Each structure stands twice: as structure tokens, then as C-alpha cells.
Amino acid sequence: MESKNKFTVLLLLSCMATIFSTLVLKHKDTLTITTHLKKNTIKIQEDSHLITPIKDSEHFMVSAFIDHRLDGAIRVISIIKRNNLQPLYCVYCTPEHVCETVETEVQIHADHFGFPFHVSDVICKGKNMQSASHVLITTHPTKNSYNLKIDYLLIKNNVVTDNFKxxxxxxxxxxxxxxxxxxxxxxxxxxxxxxxxxxxxxxxxxxxxxxxxxxxxxxxxxxxxxxxxxxxxxxxxxxxxxxxxxxxxxxxxxxxxxxxxxxxxxxxxxxxxxxxxxxxxxxxxxxxxxxxxxxxxxxxxxxxxxxxxxxxxxxxxxxxxxxxxxxxxxxxxxxxxxxxxxxxxxxxxxxxxxxxxxxxxxxxxxxxxxxxxxxxxxxxxxxxxxxxxxxxxxxxxxxxxxxxxxxxxxxxxxxxxxxxxxxxxxxxxxxxxxxx
Incomplete structure (x- = not known):
């Protein structure tokens, strides 16, 4: 029994020493991953640069917004190759660098005029989204290498206001x-x-x-x-x-x-x-x-x-x-x-x-x-x-x-x-x- 307790303590210490820990949950057929990232490991997209390739796909992210009309979902305006759409996942993170991963819903706009690429909305629905500050779309829900090289988008429209500039x-x-x-x-x-x-x-x-x-x-x-x-x-x-x-x-x-x-x-x-x-x-x-x-x-x-x-x-x-x-x-x-x-x-x-x-x-x-x-x-x-x-x-x-x-x-x-x-x-x- 004592040996088992020592092993448990060592295991916990080992987990705390890693860069992040991942908890995978299944709830109502929606994949949720909670990730704790080191500060300064997320490369935030510059506002003046709008086109960001989605790694391991032919698609692109453009910009991200909280949509308060959809109960605070995150809407990522994207460019999607219509005939090559694979499952996409949304990683959204708080300013404290605690991140969640959820499956997305991709809405390709109807007016594509026959072109292979078209504007689309990648909709992310999950808990605590309105406290998120940045987001990315990925093809790998459990892959942990995206904290170093992939550009995250700043999430805009966090606050509803009628005081217009x-x-x-x-x-x-x-x-x-x-x-x-x-x-x-x-x-x-x-x-x-x-x-x-x-x-x-x-x-x-x-x-x-x-x-x-x-x-x-x-x-x-x-x-x-x-x-x-x-x-x-x-x-x-x-x-x-x-x-x-x-x-x-x-x-x-x-x-x-x-x-x-x-x-x-x-x-x-x-x-x-x-x-x-x-x-x-x-x-x-x-x-x-x-x-x-x-x-x-x-x-x-x-x-x-x-x-x-x-x-x-x-x-x-x-x-x-x-x-x-x-x-x-x-x-x-x-x-x-x-x-x-x-x-x-x-x-x-x-x-x-x-x-x-x-x-x-x-x-x-x-x-x-x-x-x-x-x-x-x-x-x-x-x-x-x-x-x-x-x-x-x-x-x-x-x-x-x-x-x-x-x-x-x-x-x-x-x-x-x-x-x-x-x-x-x-x-x-x-x-x-x-x-x-």
C-alpha cells in the first residue's frame, strides 16, 4: 500500500512538471479538451494580417468574433475549400492561457458562384466562450504542438454596446x-x-x-x-x-x-x-x-x-x-x-x-x-x-x-x-x- 502511494505522488509530480496537461471529456457527442499553456507560447495574429492557413488543410482562417446573437458562440470567418472539408476543431483560450477544444460547425455560404474556395463561418460552441481572448481552428483535436507555431486569432466583439464610434x-x-x-x-x-x-x-x-x-x-x-x-x-x-x-x-x-x-x-x-x-x-x-x-x-x-x-x-x-x-x-x-x-x-x-x-x-x-x-x-x-x-x-x-x-x-x-x-x-x- 505504501509503495502504491509513493507511485501516485511521483506520478502527480511528473504531471505538474510538464508544460501543460490535457483532460479529454466526452459530453453529448462533443469533444472537449482543456489545456493549460505556458504564458507567451501563443503567437497572436496581427490585426493587419487577415489570412492565416489552417495547418494540414487547404483552408484559411480570417478573423474571429463573439456572436452574442448565438448565445456567445465564436464565429471564425474563414475561406474553405468546398470539396475537401474535413472535421475541424476550435481551440479557444482565456487571457490566462487556459484553453478548450470543441468540434465546429462549418457553414459554407450559399453564393459560391461555382468557385472551389468560398467564404464560410466556422462556428464554435462551448462553455465560457465569452471569456476567451484568442482562438484557432485546427484539424488535430488532441495534438499538442500548436502552441508554438500556429497563429491564433484575436477574438473581437467581446462586449455588446450601442455606443457607436x-x-x-x-x-x-x-x-x-x-x-x-x-x-x-x-x-x-x-x-x-x-x-x-x-x-x-x-x-x-x-x-x-x-x-x-x-x-x-x-x-x-x-x-x-x-x-x-x-x-x-x-x-x-x-x-x-x-x-x-x-x-x-x-x-x-x-x-x-x-x-x-x-x-x-x-x-x-x-x-x-x-x-x-x-x-x-x-x-x-x-x-x-x-x-x-x-x-x-x-x-x-x-x-x-x-x-x-x-x-x-x-x-x-x-x-x-x-x-x-x-x-x-x-x-x-x-x-x-x-x-x-x-x-x-x-x-x-x-x-x-x-x-x-x-x-x-x-x-x-x-x-x-x-x-x-x-x-x-x-x-x-x-x-x-x-x-x-x-x-x-x-x-x-x-x-x-x-x-x-x-x-x-x-x-x-x-x-x-x-x-x-x-x-x-x-x-x-x-x-x-x-x-x-
């Missing part, structure tokens, strides 16, 4: 290639400010040289947040939306990944989030700004959380006749001058119009580009005369003459402030020389 945030899902449309970009950003937007987020893969100067200016001003999105370092990202036509691994440089990430990133930072492209302006027509628009729309029905805005094309090939906005100051600035394009294409019957959205992020679970896939509440199609998108681009109905287009001078209502603000921005960015 911003009223309106614009999420620009992708900036890639050599995009260098300087003038239209500056005009759009300045228009955003006049409409009441305080924050613009751009997920950036690459851009043209002059645009970098403009981006730097807006960053220093505090309006713009640039999120590094080096998706081309990990996958053959498609430059289009249709797999049969454009090929590649992932839809449009991961547009659907970044849109969903942006919604969750601003869940408790912004009252509303606008989901539109870099050459689109969600323009209120019945109101002078977005604040007045949304106060009216929301007061009419507080249950609505997704507001669908019609897209309307202003062909860049059609110019207004007077030339009053063909300014010599902008002659050498690359890009489109939206003030010159006041002719709007008519709506096409029986042709889908790809609308964009203003959303309450706390009422969205999953989104696509032109509609939300899963929401808490209702969506609402905003009438054309109340708000619509001003989209200056290549024509969709190029055969129409100027006489067959509608005149729409809404942008001109802002000329008094817009023009000097654009000039000031271009000068501060070093793109426009001061004539004085």
Missing part, C-alpha cells in the same frame, strides 16, 4: 490590380463626407502609384482605414464573379469574404454599414444626407435591418453639353470626372438590377454582394425617388443615344463644397500643383 461606415470590398482612377476616387470620398459618412474601409491587395498618395492622405486625415488583403499570395483569386467565365480559386479577389468580415468588424463600431463598390455613391434624393434618410426609414419600421438601394448607371461615354465642369485644374488628373456625367440609363425591364445595401450590422448574419443571405429582421427595398446609386462607369446600354437617357443632376447640388474639397485633397496629396 461611427454612424456610417462604407465597406469597399476590394482594391486590386493597378487601379488608378484618381479623380473619381477623390470626388467619391469627398461626396461621402458631405453625405455624413465618417469612416471608409478598403481591403487592399494592390493599387496604382498615384492612388497610393491619395490613400495615404485619407488615412492621415482619419477618414480611411486600409486593411491589408494579400489574397493573391495564397490563392489564384479571380478577377470576376463567374467561375465558368473568369476561372480562379476564389470569387472576385475574395469580395464576399471581405464584405462579411467588414460587417462583423463594425458590429459594435458603426450604427450602419454601406456595402458598395469604389465607383458607386449611395445617394439620398429625398433627403440632404444619409442621417436624415435613415432616421426616416428606421422610424417607419425598427425591425428592418437591410435597406436595398437600386443601382443606376451614368455612362462615362456621355458628357453634359455646357462643359462647365471640364476644369483645367483637373486636366492632368487621371480618372473620371463624375460632374460631367449627368445622363442616366433607363431601367431595363426583365433584367436583374444588381442593387447594393445599407445594413444594420447587428441584424446581418451572412451577406452576399447584392442581398443578405441570413438576417435577423426584415429587408426593405428603398424607393427609387428616395435613394439610389449614382454609378458612373462603362455603359450597360451603349446603343442608347443621349436623347434616350434621363438627365440627373443630383451631384451638382453639392458643387459649392465638393469642388473646393476635391481641389484641397488633390493638393495635399501632391497630385495637384497650387496655381498660386
Amino acid at each position: 461611427y454612424n456610417f461606415t462604407v465597406c469597399i470590398s476590394n482594391l486590386f490590380g493597378s487601379y488608378n482612377n484618381i479623380l473619381q476616387f477623390a470626388q467619391t470620398m469627398e461626396m461621402y463626407k458631405l453625405l455624413g459618412i465618417q469612416h471608409v474601409v478598403i481591403y487592399k491587395t494592390s493599387s496604382g502609384p498615384d492612388l497610393k498618395k491619395l490613400l495615404k492622405h485619407y488615412e492621415s486625415e482619419g477618414l480611411l482605414e486600409i486593411v491589408s488583403w494579400p489574397i493573391d499570395k495564397f490563392l489564384n483569386a479571380s478577377s470576376g464573379w463567374n467561375f465558368q467565365e473568369h476561372k480562379g480559386d476564389l470569387h472576385y479577389y475574395g469580395q464576399l469574404v471581405t464584405l462579411n468580415e467588414c460587417i462583423y468588424r463594425h458590429m459594435y463600431q458603426s450604427r450602419y454599414v454601406l456595402l458598395n463598390d469604389i465607383d458607386e455613391i449611395i445617394m439620398p434624393y429625398k433627403y440632404s444626407n444619409l442621417q436624415s434618410l435613415m432616421e426616416d426609414l428606421q422610424s417607419a419600421d425598427p425591425s428592418k435591418g437591410v435597406f436595398i438601394i437600386e443601382n443606376h448607371v451614368f455612362p462615362k461615354t456621355q458628357f453634359e453639353d455646357s462643359g462647365k465642369f471640364k476644369r483645367k485644374e483637373w486636366k492632368n488628373i487621371a480618372g473620371i470626372n463624375i460632374m460631367e456625367h449627368i445622363y442616366r440609363e433607363p431601367e431595363r425591364k426583365n433584367v436583374y438590377n444588381p442593387a447594393k445595401m445599407i445594413v444594420n450590422p447587428r441584424k446581418v448574419e451572412q451577406t452576399s454582394v447584392h442581398s443578405s443571405l441570413m438576417i435577423f429582421g426584415e429587408s426593405y427595398h428603398v424607393p427609387f425617388n428616395v435613394c439610389r446609386i449614382v454609378h458612373v462607369r462603362e455603359p450597360l446600354q451603349g446603343s442608347l443615344t443621349k436623347e434616350e437617357l434621363f438627365i440627373d443632376k443630383r451631384v451638382w447640388d453639392f458643387e459649392k463644397d465638393l469642388i473646393p474639397n476635391v481641389d484641397r485633397t488633390l493638393k495635399l496629396s501632391g497630385l495637384l500643383k497650387d496655381s498660386s
Whole structure:
């Protein structure tokens, strides 16, 4: 009996001397592993770096959030290879480095457009998740080597609040290639400010040289947040939306990944989030700004959380006749001058119009580009005369003459402030020389 007690004591001392101990429990068919890690052994992912490979798989982690609408589950926005999904496990850890491991539920979004990789939610449900500070997704539930080399994600949205830093945030899902449309970009950003937007987020893969100067200016001003999105370092990202036509691994440089990430990133930072492209302006027509628009729309029905805005094309090939906005100051600035394009294409019957959205992020679970896939509440199609998108681009109905287009001078209502603000921005960015 004495020998047996000595053996027990030695065994306990041996266990205490190890780096960590693991307790494996089976409860309701869910695997739970409790791990005690040494401090400073977890490599926390930098916030500016969003794409992290999941070891021993073809998948990637992007970012992690507590979802208080799902009883405090952890939602890891991920990129999953749809035809090669193996069991995945969630390791979530407290600031004291006590970790739990649970099986996950993988929700691949429905709108994959045929691409092999697609945005997915990896849902982790377990005890004490709201006290967790970091998480990783792994293919090895009992493997103990992940404490040294694998990047953990910081878990965001730990606290629910209605004290928002911003009223309106614009999420620009992708900036890639050599995009260098300087003038239209500056005009759009300045228009955003006049409409009441305080924050613009751009997920950036690459851009043209002059645009970098403009981006730097807006960053220093505090309006713009640039999120590094080096998706081309990990996958053959498609430059289009249709797999049969454009090929590649992932839809449009991961547009659907970044849109969903942006919604969750601003869940408790912004009252509303606008989901539109870099050459689109969600323009209120019945109101002078977005604040007045949304106060009216929301007061009419507080249950609505997704507001669908019609897209309307202003062909860049059609110019207004007077030339009053063909300014010599902008002659050498690359890009489109939206003030010159006041002719709007008519709506096409029986042709889908790809609308964009203003959303309450706390009422969205999953989104696509032109509609939300899963929401808490209702969506609402905003009438054309109340708000619509001003989209200056290549024509969709190029055969129409100027006489067959509608005149729409809404942008001109802002000329008094817009023009000097654009000039000031271009000068501060070093793109426009001061004539004085």
C-alpha cells in the first residue's frame, strides 16, 4: 500500500512538471479538451494580417468574433475549400492561457458562384466562450504542438454596446490590380463626407502609384482605414464573379469574404454599414444626407435591418453639353470626372438590377454582394425617388443615344463644397500643383 502511494505522488509530480496537461471529456457527442499553456507560447495574429492557413488543410482562417446573437458562440470567418472539408476543431483560450477544444460547425455560404474556395463561418460552441481572448481552428483535436507555431486569432466583439464610434461606415470590398482612377476616387470620398459618412474601409491587395498618395492622405486625415488583403499570395483569386467565365480559386479577389468580415468588424463600431463598390455613391434624393434618410426609414419600421438601394448607371461615354465642369485644374488628373456625367440609363425591364445595401450590422448574419443571405429582421427595398446609386462607369446600354437617357443632376447640388474639397485633397496629396 505504501509503495502504491509513493507511485501516485511521483506520478502527480511528473504531471505538474510538464508544460501543460490535457483532460479529454466526452459530453453529448462533443469533444472537449482543456489545456493549460505556458504564458507567451501563443503567437497572436496581427490585426493587419487577415489570412492565416489552417495547418494540414487547404483552408484559411480570417478573423474571429463573439456572436452574442448565438448565445456567445465564436464565429471564425474563414475561406474553405468546398470539396475537401474535413472535421475541424476550435481551440479557444482565456487571457490566462487556459484553453478548450470543441468540434465546429462549418457553414459554407450559399453564393459560391461555382468557385472551389468560398467564404464560410466556422462556428464554435462551448462553455465560457465569452471569456476567451484568442482562438484557432485546427484539424488535430488532441495534438499538442500548436502552441508554438500556429497563429491564433484575436477574438473581437467581446462586449455588446450601442455606443457607436461611427454612424456610417462604407465597406469597399476590394482594391486590386493597378487601379488608378484618381479623380473619381477623390470626388467619391469627398461626396461621402458631405453625405455624413465618417469612416471608409478598403481591403487592399494592390493599387496604382498615384492612388497610393491619395490613400495615404485619407488615412492621415482619419477618414480611411486600409486593411491589408494579400489574397493573391495564397490563392489564384479571380478577377470576376463567374467561375465558368473568369476561372480562379476564389470569387472576385475574395469580395464576399471581405464584405462579411467588414460587417462583423463594425458590429459594435458603426450604427450602419454601406456595402458598395469604389465607383458607386449611395445617394439620398429625398433627403440632404444619409442621417436624415435613415432616421426616416428606421422610424417607419425598427425591425428592418437591410435597406436595398437600386443601382443606376451614368455612362462615362456621355458628357453634359455646357462643359462647365471640364476644369483645367483637373486636366492632368487621371480618372473620371463624375460632374460631367449627368445622363442616366433607363431601367431595363426583365433584367436583374444588381442593387447594393445599407445594413444594420447587428441584424446581418451572412451577406452576399447584392442581398443578405441570413438576417435577423426584415429587408426593405428603398424607393427609387428616395435613394439610389449614382454609378458612373462603362455603359450597360451603349446603343442608347443621349436623347434616350434621363438627365440627373443630383451631384451638382453639392458643387459649392465638393469642388473646393476635391481641389484641397488633390493638393495635399501632391497630385495637384497650387496655381498660386
